[in-house]
Amino acid sequence: MVYSAKWITQKGKLTQENRDYCAVALCGNKAIYVVVDGSTKGSQSGVLACEYSKALADQFVINAG
Numbered sequence: 389m390v391y392s393a394k395w396i397t398q399k400g401k402l403t404q405e406n407r408d409y410c411a412v413a414l415c416g417n418k419a420i421y422v423v424v425d426g427s428t429k430g431s432q433s434g435v436l437a438c439e440y441s442k443a444l445a446d447q448f449v450i451n452a453g
Contacts, residue, residue, distance in 0.1 A: 391419055400428060407434035413445035415452040420445060 391414060399406040407426025413419065422444045426437035 393421060402428045405434060407437055409434075409437045409441045411441040411445035413448045415449050418448075418452045420448040 391412075393410075393412050395410050397406060397408040397410075407428070409424045409426065411420075411422045413422075422441045424437040424441045426433040426435075430436070
């Protein structure tokens, strides 16, 4: 099975960095695409968004396998 993903994101105006994250996990004929938008208000929201998207993808592979 062939999967294709195109990720486009744009930095907002309130922070110097982009806090958007995505994760893609494939397991057999199943797939999950996760998009997480880190909040502007929290100083560590980008880290949280990154870790959350990775954890969701990892759990998908563990449970779908």
